[in-house]
Amino acid sequence: MSLRDLFILNLKKIRKSEGLSQMKLAEKCNTAASYIGEIEIGRKFPSVEMIEKIAGALKVEPYLLFKEERPKPSISTEARTLYARLSLKDRDAFNGLLMLAMGRGLEAAVTPEQPEAPPDEQPGSAE
Numbered sequence: 839m840s841l842r843d844l845f846i847l848n849l850k851k852i853r854k855s856e857g858l859s860q861m862k863l864a865e866k867c868n869t870a871a872s873y874i875g876e877i878e879i880g881r882k883f884p885s886v887e888m889i890e891k892i893a894g895a896l897k898v899e900p901y902l903l904f905k906e907e908r909p910k911p912s913i914s915t916e917a918r919t920l921y922a923r924l925s926l927k928d929r930d931a932f933n934g935l936l937m938l939a940m941g942r943g944l945e946a947a948v949t950p951e952q953p954e955a956p957p958d959e960q961p962g963s964a965e
Contacts (some may be wrong), residue, residue, distance in 0.1 A: 841904055842883060848903045850878055866895035909934045 839847075853863050860878065864871040867888065876882040884892065893900040924932060 844906055845903050846878055856896055864921055869889040
């Protein structure tokens with residue numbers, strides 16, 4: 839999604855969540871309602887100064903008008919129940935495994951590391 843599209847989506851969402859019409863938002867920004875409407879349909883894009891006015895009128899930090907909402911991963915009831923049944927020692931081990939997985943990837947974290955064979959026992963070495 840482009841920054842322009844993201845801005846438009848967030849502007850509409852935040853404006854509606856604040857219970858403001860395009861006209862009310864325009865009044866708070868000292869601009870025309872038609873200008874807000876043109877921004878929301880993508881015909882115009884506001885200046886940095888106007889973005890600051892819009893953010894102020896919506897009572898949000900300006901960057902939030904450009905922030906992409908990412909869905910939070912859901913955790914099943916079954917997984918929550920299983921975790922709750924773990925002992926504290928097993929929870930610590932599980933949490934350690936998760937931290938390791940975040941750094942190396944889950945497959946690498948759960949696959950046991952193979953010890954390196956001494957040089958004289960390397961496959962294909964002749965005696």
